Amino acid sequence: MGNILVIAEQSKGSLKKASLSAVTFAKSLAGKTGGECHILVMGSGIDAVAKELAGCGAKKVWAADNPGLNDYLAPVYAQVAAQVAKDCGATVVTATVTAMGKDLLPRVAAKLVAGMLSDIIDFSVEGGNIVFKKPVYAGSINALMTLEGDPKVVSVRGTAFEAAKKDGAPAEIAQVSVSVDPSQSRMKFVGFEEYKSVRPELTEASVVVSGGRGLKSAENFKIIEGLADLLGGAVGATRAAVDSGFCPNDLQVGQTGKVVAPSLYIAIAISGAIQHLAGMKDSKVIVAINKDPEAPIFQVADYGIVGDLFKAVPELMEEIKKAKA
Amino acid sequence: MDFSLTEEQKALQDTARKFAREVMAPVARKHDETGEQPVDVLDKAFELGFLTEGIPVEYGGSGLSRLDAMILTEELGAGCAGMTTSIMATTLGLTPIVIGGTDEQKKLFLTPLTEKRSLVAFCLTEPDAGSDPLASTTTVKKVGNDYVINGIKRFISNGAVSELYTVFATVDKSKGAKGFCALAVPKGTPGLSAGKEEDKLGHRASNTTEVIFEDVKVPANYMLGKEGEGFKIAMATLDRTRPAVAALAVGLARAAMEAAIEYSKMRKQFGMPIGMFQAIQFMIADMGMQIEAARLLTCLSAWLIDQGLKNSLQSSYAKCFASDVAMKATTDAVQIFGGYGYTKEYPVEKYMRDAKLLQIYEGTNEIQRVVIARELLKGI
Amino acid sequence: MKVLVTVKRVPDPEAKLKVDPEGKGIVTQGLKFVVNPFDEIAIEEGLKMKEKHKAEVVLVSIGKKESTEQLRTGLAMGADRAILVLTDDGADSEVVARILTKVYETEKPDIVLMGKQAVDDDMNQAGQLLAEYLGIPQATFASKVELAADLKSAKVTREVDGGLETVEIQLPAVITADLRLNTPRYASLPGIMKAKTKPLKEIPVAELGVQVKPKVKMLKLEEPPKRKGGIKVETVQELVLKLKNEAKVL
Numbered sequence: 019m020g021n022i023l024v025i026a027e028q029s030k031g032s033l034k035k036a037s038l039s040a041v042t043f044a045k046s047l048a049g050k051t052g053g054e055c056h057i058l059v060m061g062s063g064i065d066a067v068a069k070e071l072a073g074c075g076a077k078k079v080w081a082a083d084n085p086g087l088n089d090y091l092a093p094v095y096a097q098v099a100a101q102v103a104k105d106c107g108a109t110v111v112t113a114t115v116t117a118m119g120k121d122l123l124p125r126v127a128a129k130l131v132a133g134m135l136s137d138i139i140d141f142s143v144e145g146g147n148i149v150f151k152k153p154v155y156a157g158s159i160n161a162l163m164t165l166e167g168d169p170k171v172v173s174v175r176g177t178a179f180e181a182a183k184k185d186g187a188p189a190e191i192a193q194v195s196v197s198v199d200p201s202q203s204r205m206k207f208v209g210f211e212e213y214k215s216v217r218p219e220l221t222e223a224s225v226v227v228s229g230g231r232g233l234k235s236a237e238n239f240k241i242i243e244g245l246a247d248l249l250g251g252a253v254g255a256t257r258a259a260v261d262s263g264f265c266p267n268d269l270q271v272g273q274t275g276k277v278v279a280p281s282l283y284i285a286i287a288i289s290g291a292i293q294h295l296a297g298m299k300d301s302k303v304i305v306a307i308n309k310d311p312e313a314p315i316f317q318v319a320d321y322g323i324v325g326d327l328f329k330a331v332p333e334l335m336e337e338i339k340k341a342k343a
Numbered sequence: 344m345d346f347s348l349t350e351e352q353k354a355l356q357d358t359a360r361k362f363a364r365e366v367m368a369p370v371a372r373k374h375d376e377t378g379e380q381p382v383d384v385l386d387k388a389f390e391l392g393f394l395t396e397g398i399p400v401e402y403g404g405s406g407l408s409r410l411d412a413m414i415l416t417e418e419l420g421a422g423c424a425g426m427t428t429s430i431m432a433t434t435l436g437l438t439p440i441v442i443g444g445t446d447e448q449k450k451l452f453l454t455p456l457t458e459k460r461s462l463v464a465f466c467l468t469e470p471d472a473g474s475d476p477l478a479s480t481t482t483v484k485k486v487g488n489d490y491v492i493n494g495i496k497r498f499i500s501n502g503a504v505s506e507l508y509t510v511f512a513t514v515d516k517s518k519g520a521k522g523f524c525a526l527a528v529p530k531g532t533p534g535l536s537a538g539k540e541e542d543k544l545g546h547r548a549s550n551t552t553e554v555i556f557e558d559v560k561v562p563a564n565y566m567l568g569k570e571g572e573g574f575k576i577a578m579a580t581l582d583r584t585r586p587a588v589a590a591l592a593v594g595l596a597r598a599a600m601e602a603a604i605e606y607s608k609m610r611k612q613f614g615m616p617i618g619m620f621q622a623i624q625f626m627i628a629d630m631g632m633q634i635e636a637a638r639l640l641t642c643l644s645a646w647l648i649d650q651g652l653k654n655s656l657q658s659s660y661a662k663c664f665a666s667d668v669a670m671k672a673t674t675d676a677v678q679i680f681g682g683y684g685y686t687k688e689y690p691v692e693k694y695m696r697d698a699k700l701l702q703i704y705e706g707t708n709e710i711q712r713v714v715i716a717r718e719l720l721k722g723i
Numbered sequence: 724m725k726v727l728v729t730v731k732r733v734p735d736p737e738a739k740l741k742v743d744p745e746g747k748g749i750v751t752q753g754l755k756f757v758v759n760p761f762d763e764i765a766i767e768e769g770l771k772m773k774e775k776h777k778a779e780v781v782l783v784s785i786g787k788k789e790s791t792e793q794l795r796t797g798l799a800m801g802a803d804r805a806i807l808v809l810t811d812d813g814a815d816s817e818v819v820a821r822i823l824t825k826v827y828e829t830e831k832p833d834i835v836l837m838g839k840q841a842v843d844d845d846m847n848q849a850g851q852l853l854a855e856y857l858g859i860p861q862a863t864f865a866s867k868v869e870l871a872a873d874l875k876s877a878k879v880t881r882e883v884d885g886g887l888e889t890v891e892i893q894l895p896a897v898i899t900a901d902l903r904l905n906t907p908r909y910a911s912l913p914g915i916m917k918a919k920t921k922p923l924k925e926i927p928v929a930e931l932g933v934q935v936k937p938k939v940k941m942l943k944l945e946e947p948p949k950r951k952g953g954i955k956v957e958t959v960q961e962l963v964l965k966l967k968n969e970a971k972v973l
Contacts, residue, residue, distance in 0.1 A: 133939055164940045323962055
């Protein structure tokens with residue numbers, strides 16, 4: 019069993035934290051197969067990133083530092099990555115599912131004539147075979163799959179693997195000599211426009227924070243908005259909250275409002291009447307905060323806290339900030 | 344007997360179902376409350392060819408078979424009955440021209456309807472002539488090279504918003520059916536006006552008004568067929584379009600059933616979903632079988648037209664049966680929703696209000712039964 | 724100008740899917756199949772190019788005979804002709820890209836438009852693989868496409884993490900469509916009738932001479948564990964830990 023190469027992502031000389039999930043996956047896989055975990059980082063002026071990655075517990079970091087790699091272009095990066103994969107004897111090449119990971123990895127797979135799976139959430143090694151678990155049909159079903167031949171290319175879902183801790187003994191950093199001509203790609207980076215902090219559409223958001231009658235006022239509804247913004251989520255409400263004038267009616271989630279199925283639904287001061295549940299029961303994970311232990315919402319919530327929302331929510335926001343740091 | 348849908352019919356069903364779900368249903372409640380004309384919906388319906396489905400291809404229409412039209416109408420009916428009535432009434436209004444018009448008249452009247460979004464109004468019913476059309480008092484008189492029409496029509500769908508009106512009037516009341524005439528009258532003809540809009544129980548997105556003819560003068564070549572052929576044209580038109588009412592009823596009943604099924608799975612009382620109680624189960628079972636039967640009857644009545652066969656009996660069966668099914672299904676749906684079903688927040692009370700008209704217009708169910716019995720008891 | 728658009732037949736995304744008793748596939752009884760929603764967006768973009776630049780829009784699908792249904796939908800929307808590469812066997816992204824390479828060589832389009840991913844296997848690979856096989860530029864997750872006046876290049880805005888990126892690509896190229904690229908038109912009645920007579924060519928995959936053995940092997944499908952009654956946690960700290968480590972949503 020050969021080595022595992024992680025393609026790490028950096029932007030303007032800063033490591034993208036998401037890459038550390040792929041590192042955890044790679045280390046875990048290496049441990050089970052007897053291979054080594056290597057990390058590749060490409061860009062221009064990436065000394066600091068390479069050093070940071072060197073502390074994550076990998077065996078070796080390959081730094082491809084070249085002005086020609088200043089802008090990310092899939093064909094150019096794929097060329098370098100495929101070369102390094104060969105040089106380091108990788109039988110598995112991986113990256114975290116980010117916009118770049120999705121865009122780049124298949125081209126690497128094509129160059130290596132490797133089978134590829136995207137968005138892995140788990141894996142196991144069974145008799146020399148790696149079995150990967152991947153969500154299909156929009157995540158309603160999980161598939162267990164294998165890839166014939168070597169090398170194999172897999173992208174991993176960031177939330178499925180904890181970020182590797184930066185406390186390992188520093189790994190060797192090798193400079194990769196690169197000769198690339200970005201113009202050969204017939205592609206040119208023109209510009210990047212950062213999203214203004216706008217809340218996602220309720221029916222499309224992967225996180226929804228909803229408030230109910232227990233918020234008692236429109237002013238208090240700002241608490242819901244604060245938590246939603248922290249999580250990059252959308253704001254929802256029960257019919258009772260809308261009727262009481264706490265928020266506009268297009269936020270109503272429920273049988274006669276919008277139906278949502280986010281990855282995370284946080285129901286705050288919501289009793290859990292069936293009319294509301296009809297609008298969110300297909301959420302992947304439901305969290306409920308309510309001061310009434312008998313509230314029906316606790317029967318559908320995966321995790322519940324019985325408590326005063328005015329204390330629990332600020333506390334929750336603090337803990338989340340800490341966890342994200 | 345092949346009951347499967349062709350690829351084109353499946354494509355038609357898909358497009359209509361998407362339209363009903365994404366364009367009609369989201370604004371159905373708003374138009375039900377305000378009675379405002381659903382202009383955007385009608386514009387989009389025109390774009391997709393729904394408004395011109397009854398016009399043959401050679402005159403610029405979509406030229407659907409009647410069976411195809413049933414598939415279309417059922418899907419639209421599940422979206423909003425009122426909007427579907429406006430669309431269906433347009434086909435009703437232009438069908439006398441399709442049936443009784445010459446090639447020139449078809450080019451003159453039908454082709455413009457395919458170039459710009461247009462509604463059409465079928466003007467038969469009068470304040471004192473409903474089930475008894477021959478009690479009509481609207482008159483038509485030949486004056487030189489023109490015909491002059493005088494009278495009042497009532498309960499006319501698209502009455503105030505049509506580009507074209509087909510009207511039935513008598514040239515000689517003493518001749519009864521043999522005095523009836525059919526004429527086409529374009530919007531803007533002096534003397535043609537619409538009265539007040541009816542404030543209806545249901546189908547409130549559909550504009551229904553009186554249409555008034557005060558010395559309305561049209562050229563002689565606006566008469567469809569000859570003097571005295573109007574009654575035949577009217578009856579043939581109704582035979583041809585009656586299945587669409589049945590299709591609307593099937594769509595409406597299906598929407599009610601689907602809502603009731605979903606609610607029954609979700610609403611819990613006495614510790615379990617109410618769909619576990621036989622009382623609810625039996626209502627839903629009845630909906631299922633009656634809707635399927637109504638659909639088959641509707642398709643049969645349309646298929647006969649496409650085969651060039653007489654379908655008066657079957658179209659009466661279909662209209663009468665399907666509308667009765669819709670009334671029962673929608674009423675039971677309200678019952679299943681209980682207190683919530685009685686409020687405007689849930690869609691079923693609208694379904695129930697919309698269903699009632701289907702038993703009344705396009706020939707009341709009482710008249711349908713009279714016609715059916717007369718046919719079955721022939722020779723008595 | 725010619726645009727090649729890929730069309731995949733997928734189960735209706737609104738349907739509640741169930742895994743069959745052997746766990747080898749989904750229950751297809753009574754299941755409705757549709758054009759992959761992202762492919763519909765790609766078709767719409769092709770039709771816009773047809774309207775603006777008189778491009779010929781050619782659809783291609785890979786699969787069993789039933790896929791003609793989805794190709795007819797695309798033709799009903801307004802595409803000019805369609806190709807179905809017939810195969811009864813499953814194809815993974817690599818096989819799909821290899822087959823498309825052959826179709827590309829015959830058709831020589833200026834742009835290959837694809838949905839960014841198919842909503843059945845959610846792989847998001849085929850477009851990028853194809854671009855690499857052909858050695859041409861790619862612009863994935865497109866939310867806006869502007870063709871240059873000379874139709875030799877395109878400026879594509881892409882949805883990436885944290886914002887929108889704009890790239891300029893020389894044609895020919897592969898562009899994959901994201902959700903906000905456009906709103907697909909409905910198939911109109913006249914369109915549906917016209918689609919009947921538009922050319923739909925069936926090519927058995929063996930005729931293309933490509934390697935069709937997939938590397939991806941599906942062992943089993945499983946439904947994620949059903950929602951049990953939840954647990955109550957005592958502290959917010961515990962909640963956050965569980966959300967991070969157990970539920971993996973943070």
